Amino acid sequence: MNQAAPTEIGAGQALNNADTCYHCGEAVPDWPSYRATIGGIDQAMCCPGCKAVAELIDSSGMAQFYQQRTAFNDKPLPADSADNSQFQAYDLAELQATFTTVDAHGNATASLLLGGISCAACTWLIETSLGKIPGVIRSNVSLQHSKLEVAYDPQLVKTSALFAKVSALGYAVQPYEASVQRDQLITENRRDLRRLAVAWLGMMQVGMFGIALHAGDLQGMAVEYQSLLRWVSLLVASFVVYFSARPFFESAWRHLRQGALVMDLPVALAIGIAWLASAVATMTGRGQVYFDSVVMFTALLLLARYFEHSVRRRDNLDWLDVQSNLPLTVTLRQGDSWTSALRQSLTSGASVLIKPGATIPVDGEIMDGDSAVDEQTFTGEQLPRAVGVGDAIFAGTVNLEGALEVRASGNFADTRLARLQRSSQLGRQGKPELAQLADRLASKFVAAILLITCSTALVWSFIDPSRALWVALSVLVISCPCALSLATPSALASAAAALRRSGIMVSGDNALASLAQTTHLVCDKTGTLTEGKFSIERIVILGSLSEDTVLSTAACLQQYSNHPIAQAFKDSPARNEATEVDYVVGAGIAGTLNDCRYRMGSEAFCRELQTSLPAPPDTRGYWIALVSEQQVLAWIDFNDPLREEATAVLQQAKKQGLTLIMLTGDSGQQGQYLAARLGIEDFQTGLSPEQKMARVEQLQDTGAVVTMVGDGLNDAPVLARANTSIAMANAADLTRTQADLVIVDGGLETVTLAMQKAKFCRRVVLQNFAWALAYNLCAIPLAVSGMVAPWMAAVGMSLSSLLVVANSLRLNRHH
Amino acid sequence: MESLYLLIPIALIFCAIAIRLLLWAIDSGQYDDLDKEAWKILADDDVTENTDSENQDGTKL
Numbered sequence: 001m002n003q004a005a006p007t008e009i010g011a012g013q014a015l016n017n018a019d020t021c022y023h024c025g026e027a028v029p030d031w032p033s034y035r036a037t038i039g040g041i042d043q044a045m046c047c048p049g050c051k052a053v054a055e056l057i058d059s060s061g062m063a064q065f066y067q068q069r070t071a072f073n074d075k076p077l078p079a080d081s082a083d084n085s086q087f088q089a090y091d092l093a094e095l096q097a098t099f100t101t102v103d104a105h106g107n108a109t110a111s112l113l114l115g116g117i118s119c120a121a122c123t124w125l126i127e128t129s130l131g132k133i134p135g136v137i138r139s140n141v142s143l144q145h146s147k148l149e150v151a152y153d154p155q156l157v158k159t160s161a162l163f164a165k166v167s168a169l170g171y172a173v174q175p176y177e178a179s180v181q182r183d184q185l186i187t188e189n190r191r192d193l194r195r196l197a198v199a200w201l202g203m204m205q206v207g208m209f210g211i212a213l214h215a216g217d218l219q220g221m222a223v224e225y226q227s228l229l230r231w232v233s234l235l236v237a238s239f240v241v242y243f244s245a246r247p248f249f250e251s252a253w254r255h256l257r258q259g260a261l262v263m264d265l266p267v268a269l270a271i272g273i274a275w276l277a278s279a280v281a282t283m284t285g286r287g288q289v290y291f292d293s294v295v296m297f298t299a300l301l302l303l304a305r306y307f308e309h310s311v312r313r314r315d316n317l318d319w320l321d322v323q324s325n326l327p328l329t330v331t332l333r334q335g336d337s338w339t340s341a342l343r344q345s346l347t348s349g350a351s352v353l354i355k356p357g358a359t360i361p362v363d364g365e366i367m368d369g370d371s372a373v374d375e376q377t378f379t380g381e382q383l384p385r386a387v388g389v390g391d392a393i394f395a396g397t398v399n400l401e402g403a404l405e406v407r408a409s410g411n412f413a414d415t416r417l418a419r420l421q422r423s424s425q426l427g428r429q430g431k432p433e434l435a436q437l438a439d440r441l442a443s444k445f446v447a448a449i450l451l452i453t454c455s456t457a458l459v460w461s462f463i464d465p466s467r468a469l470w471v472a473l474s475v476l477v478i479s480c481p482c483a484l485s486l487a488t489p490s491a492l493a494s495a496a497a498a499l500r501r502s503g504i505m506v507s508g509d510n511a512l513a514s515l516a517q518t519t520h521l522v523c524d525k526t527g528t529l530t531e532g533k534f535s536i537e538r539i540v541i542l543g544s545l546s547e548d549t550v551l552s553t554a555a556c557l558q559q560y561s562n563h564p565i566a567q568a569f570k571d572s573p574a575r576n577e578a579t580e581v582d583y584v585v586g587a588g589i590a591g592t593l594n595d596c597r598y599r600m601g602s603e604a605f606c607r608e609l610q611t612s613l614p615a616p617p618d619t620r621g622y623w624i625a626l627v628s629e630q631q632v633l634a635w636i637d638f639n640d641p642l643r644e645e646a647t648a649v650l651q652q653a654k655k656q657g658l659t660l661i662m663l664t665g666d667s668g669q670q671g672q673y674l675a676a677r678l679g680i681e682d683f684q685t686g687l688s689p690e691q692k693m694a695r696v697e698q699l700q701d702t703g704a705v706v707t708m709v710g711d712g713l714n715d716a717p718v719l720a721r722a723n724t725s726i727a728m729a730n731a732a733d734l735t736r737t738q739a740d741l742v743i744v745d746g747g748l749e750t751v752t753l754a755m756q757k758a759k760f761c762r763r764v765v766l767q768n769f770a771w772a773l774a775y776n777l778c779a780i781p782l783a784v785s786g787m788v789a790p791w792m793a794a795v796g797m798s799l800s801s802l803l804v805v806a807n808s809l810r811l812n813r814h815h
Numbered sequence: 816m817e818s819l820y821l822l823i824p825i826a827l828i829f830c831a832i833a834i835r836l837l838l839w840a841i842d843s844g845q846y847d848d849l850d851k852e853a854w855k856i857l858a859d860d861d862v863t864e865n866t867d868s869e870n871q872d873g874t875k876l
Contacts, residue, residue, distance in 0.1 A: 068854070120854030142848045190841050197837045205830050225816060232823055236830075 021046035023054045023170070025072035025745070039063035053170035057125065060132065065125045072745070073170055074116035087163035089329045089342060090175070096159055099175035107137060110159060112148040114141065115172030122171070129169055133157055145186065147176055192306050195244040199299040202240035209233045210292030223285070230282040233291040237275060245271050245298045261443035263485045269446075271298060273476050277469070287470050293797065300801055304486045307493045326395060326412070330361050333405070348410045354399045357562055362395050363415040364406035370585045371402040374564065378416070378714050379665045382526060382534065382564060382640055383622070386586035396713065400562040401585045420689060420716060424738050427693055427720035438488045441769060449479050456784050471786045478783040479776050483800040487768030490808035495761040498812050503729075503745040504754050511740035514723040515758035517705045521653050522696060522718075524710035525664035525671055528728055528748070529678065530640040532711070534568045537639035540617050543631040550634045554626055557581070557591050557600050565624065565638050588624070597629045620669060642674065645749045650678050652752050659704075663692045665714045692718040709751060711735060726751055757811070764811055768804045775800040 021028055022036070022043035034045035036054045045051040053073070057065055089095060100110040117123065123141035126148065130139040135156025140149045150162055166173040209229045216226055245268075252268035255261070274290040281287035332341045333351035343361050346352070351367065354360055360373070372384035375397045384400050387393060393406060395415040412418055453475050460468035492513075496506040506512065526532055539547055555572040558565070560581045578591035578598075588601010590609070599609045606625040607613045613632050616623035621637035650660055660680045664671045667686035675683040684695065696706050696718050708715070708722035711731040719725035720738040727739035729746065736742050743750050779796060782788050840846065 120851045123851050124855065141851070143851045145847075186847065189847065190844075193841045193846055194838055197841065198834055201830060201834050201837070205826070222816075225819060228819060228823070232827070236827070 020044070021050050022066070023050035023073050038066060049170070053168070056168055060129060062125060062128055065121050068124070069121035070119040073122070074172075087160040087167070089340075090159045090163055092342070095175075095342060100159070102154075106154070107151055108154045108159075109149060109151045110162065111176035112150070112162070112166070113174050113176040114146045114148050114166070115174075117141065117143060117146060117171060119143075125169060126166060126171065129165060130162065133161065133165060136162070148173070189310070192302075192309060195247070196299075196302050196306050199240055199244035199295065199302050202236050202244070203295045203299040205236045206233050206240070206291050206295045209236075213289065213292075227282075227285065230278075230289050230291075233289065234279055234282045237278070237291040237295050240295050240298060241271060241275050244302060248298075248301075261446045263438050263442040266442065266446045266449060266479075267297075267301065267485055269449075270476060270479075288474070297797070301485060304489050304493070304805070307489075326417075327359055327361050331355075344412070346408050346411055348408060348414075350408045352406045352408055354404045354406055356399055356401055356403060358399055360393055360395055360397050360399055360406075362406070362408045362412070363410065363417075364393060364408045366391050366393060366404055367407050368405040369402050371404050372400045372563070372586060374398040374400050376526065376532075376564075376712065378420075378712070381666050381668070382532075384563065401583060417713075420713060421734060423690065423693070424716040424720045424734065427717045427738075438485070438765075438769075441484070445484065445773075449476070452479070452780060452784065460786070467786065471784070474786075474788055475780060475783045478779045478788055478796065483772035483775060483797075483804045484769065486801055486804050487772055487808075488765055490805050491761055491764045491768060491811060494808045494811040495757055495764075499741075499754060499757055502750065502753055503743060504750055505742045505744055507740060507742065511724050512758045512761050514705055515707060515741070515755060516762040518658060518707040518724065518755070520661060520699055520704045520706045521650075521658045522661045522663055522699075522706055522708045522722065523650075523680075524708075524712065524715050525662055525674060526640060526666055527711040527730055528709050529646045529662070529674060530642055532640065532730060534565045534622075534638045535641050536568050536636060537621060537641070538637040540635040540637075541633075542614070542635065543628075543633045545633055547634075550626060550636075552576075553593060553598060553633070554600055554636065556593055557589050557598060560591070561589050565622075568638060598626070599628075600624060600626045620673070640670065642677070643748055645747050647678060649748045649752050650680070653755075654679065656755075661695075661699075663687055663695060663718070665689070665692075665712070689714045689717045693721050696721050707755075709748075710739075726754065761811055764808055768807055771803060771807070772800060 019028060020026060022038060022045060024046065026046045028034075028044045028046050034048060034051045035042055036045050036051045036058070037043070038054055038058045043054070045054060050073075057063065096108075096110075099112070100108045102108050114126070117126070120143060123143050126141050127139045130136050130150055133152075135153045137151040137153065139151070141147070142149075148166070152162065163173055209232055212221075213226065213229055213233075215221075216229075248264045248268045248271060251264040252262065256265060271294055274294050277287070278289040278291050278294070281289050326343060328343055329340050330343050330346060331338050331353040332346075333353065338353055346362055352362060352364065356371065366387055366389050368389065370386075370388045372386050373393055374384045375394070376382050378394065378397060387404075392409075393399075393404070394417065395412070396417040453472050456475050457468050457472035460471050495512055499506055523529055536551075539550065541547055541550065543550075545553075551569070551572045555569040556576045556578045558569045560578065561583065576593050578593050581589065581591040583589050584601070584605060586602075587605035588599060590597065590599045590601075592598070597609065599606045601624060603613065603616065603623075603625060606627045609629055610627035610632055613625055613627055616625070616635050617637075621639060624636050624638065626633040626636060654660060660678075660682065662671065662675050662678075662680045662683035664683070664685050665687055671683060671685040675681075684691075687695070692715070696708065699706055700721075700723070705724075706722045707724040707726065708719050709726045709728065710719055711728040713732045713734055715727075716732070716735045716738045719727065719735060724741070725739040726741045726743065727736045728748075729743045731739070731742070741754055775796070779788070
């Protein structure tokens with residue numbers, strides 16, 4: 001293992017520096033400090049989760065993973081939610097049957113879906129770790145599809161153990177459910193590759209014969225051999241046209257029937273007519289053959305499209321399922337006792353027990369218990385909602401304080417979460433498509449070319465009828481829009497690759513094109529413009545204790561709390577253990593420290609212990625009091641701080657003439673205050689997901705091109721609807737699937753970066769078009785006057801295509 | 816030059832065999848994940864050295 005100590009500078013090493021977590025790359029807190037020895041070297045860690053995962057990797061002798069990886073790992077889930085008992089449900093035969101197959105020898109093969117695998121080194125880590133479990137026969141991770149296939153002997157190893165192992169390495173794991181969409185991705189990839197392989201092998205053959213034929217044109221060759229080479233070229237080229245060029249014909253025909261002239265039409269025409277003319281020339285023995293051009297054109301175009309598709313396929317996140325966040329099993333009441341059952345088998349009316357800290361599995365009505373639920377992802381409201389008997393609670397939210405007994409109102413399909421998912425799908429369908437520049441140009445281009453070709457044929461039939469057909473054909477071949485059709489895909493693929501390196505994944509079809517044309521920038525508040533977590537804004541000291549002592553006393557109490565404000569004390573040292581801790585739902589927390597009783601919470605709750613507590617300093621903030629039985633200690637104001645970079649990003653956007661709008665689900669006053677501070681004139685608070693979507697629709701009806709930035713579940717429908725949507729790094733899974741661009745690491749500043757890149761991309765596309773059109777404008781008159789030999793046409797076409805590709809590659813440079 | 820009548824068909828047969836092999840490889844999933852394979856070839860040797868004590872049978876993963 002020591003051999004793996006970092007003596008050479010691998011890709012992974014450049015990732016790390018002393019201030020960030022060695023495992024996930026997040027900032028390391030000042031206190032408490034976590035360290036782990038990896039490959040013999042002491043490294044900083046940001047949290048117990050990362051430390052546990054890194055130590056597991058190191059102790060299994062796989063520390064070299066850190067030298068080989070090319071991206072940081074995802075931060076693992078907090079230890080309590082990674083409890084292995086949650087996987088025990090996968091040992092149930094009925095559930096296993098949905099994702100495993102058993103062969104004749106009794107060995108099972110499970111298909112699992114992985115989350116958080118970022119580079120090839122992750123696949124190695126998972127495969128190697130699983131291989132060490134006795135009973136595992138073989139495992140294979142597909143990075144492209146985030147899929148793990150593992151073959152194992154069910155007698156020796158439990159299915160739940162496989163889940164536990166992968167989860168312990170810090171990756172999310174769930175059963176892989178075969179879906180039409182996922183299978184389609186695999187078949188499409190293979191089909192594209194097959195076409196590409198045939199086109200390139202064919203191109204080599206035809207190119208070889210082509211060189212001989214061109215040489216023959218120049219220095220003369222026997223008719224017999226010329227004819228032989230032409231017949232062989234015809235054979236190979238026909239197969240390539242039939243096998244590889246088929247999608248161009250299909251797409252052109254499909255669009256033509258709908259009355260649309262697309263770029264595939266001139267492509268199909270050029271390939272089809274050049275092939276037909278060459279075939280006629282071969283059979284009659286008169287005229288020119290263009291087989292090499294036909295095949296080369298097909299091969300180059302397929303290659304550019306393959307690259308563009310594979311960039312998109314790689315970032316396809318459609319597999320994320322909103323249900324995967326809900327617990328797999330639920331605790332059901334049966335008579336007087338509680339039993340564990342699969343969540344999927346829940347029926348309406350069942351009594352479900354929900355423990356504090358757990359994600360609520362189903363919509364329902366509270367029968368017994370008091371608690372507070374965190375509904376931030378639904379409403380954007382950060383403070384938990386206090387609930388009691390008779391209140392409704394919703395699947396996907398988190399129960400924070402007390403245990404609840406809930407009567408389920410139905411299965412998953414009836415939940416508000418499922419409705420949100422459906423309305424996102426509706427939003428996506430209604431998304432307005434901006435007409436692609438290439439398609440707009442194509443219809444005019446095709447019409448012009450057909451016109452020029454026909455008139456050429458007509459004019460030449462008066463001048464020299466025997467040459468008319470051949471001159472008209474060379475016009476078609478030379479105007480073959482190879483460079484024109486490469487212009488957009490090569491630029492998009494190149495820009496997407498560059499953005500990926502800067503931490504942004506591009507998955508939408510028109511994402512970059514419409515981002516460049518944005519007129520309105522719409523932002524969510526919580527988690528997008530703000531950090532999305534509470535921190536201490538102000539402390540007003542009222543007693544004799546110093547600020548430092550007050551903070552550490554508060555931290556001692558808050559370490560027992562699930563309330564969102566407890567996060568704010570993560571960095572303050574809790575120097576003491578509080579005893580007799582009492583949690584009062586919706587009021588606060590009480591505890592004893594050094595024989596003195598303390599209370600922290602709402603005004604009324606603290607006044608019960610210390611009647612001299614004054615009113616909070618002002619009404620705007622979220623004030624929490626801290627008192628002891630001897631004296632009043634302090635008022636502490638909590639706030640969700642603005643992201644550091646937010647002001648700069650919004651000002652930059654404003655400078656570029658974008659209209660800024662803020663839409664938030666939060667109904668508090670903070671929205672108004674923030675909007676004023678950031679200079680956003682147009683803002684709305686307290687909106688439901690549907691209202692947000694309606695507002696964007698309304699903007700789009702007035703001709704606006706809307707870019708939406710968001711993170712919460714409640715943003716999913718509006719992200720689906722906006723022309724371009726950007727999901728923040730901390731976004732909910734459903735939200736990420738609806739976004740065209742997903743920020744993988746980094747904050748709001750990457751939005752500015754993406755916009756700049758999109759604008760640059762648009763410029764490059766326009767340059768490509770300008771060049772391709774200029775080339776055609778110069779070459780066509782020459783061809784019309786009958787002065788172009790076929791080899792000149794072929795060379796000119798290749799050069800202009802290469803120039804377009806080289807121009808697009810400029811986008812790939814890192815800025 | 817008559818040899819062309821023999822050599823060209825032979826070249827075509829080789830080409831056909833190459834295409835068949837490539838299509839077979841694509842269909843059996845060997846090209847499904849290009850990123851991983853490129854990386855794996857560099858990593859495999861180290862794996863066996865590192866895990867020899869636990870993996871005596873030398874099973875490659």
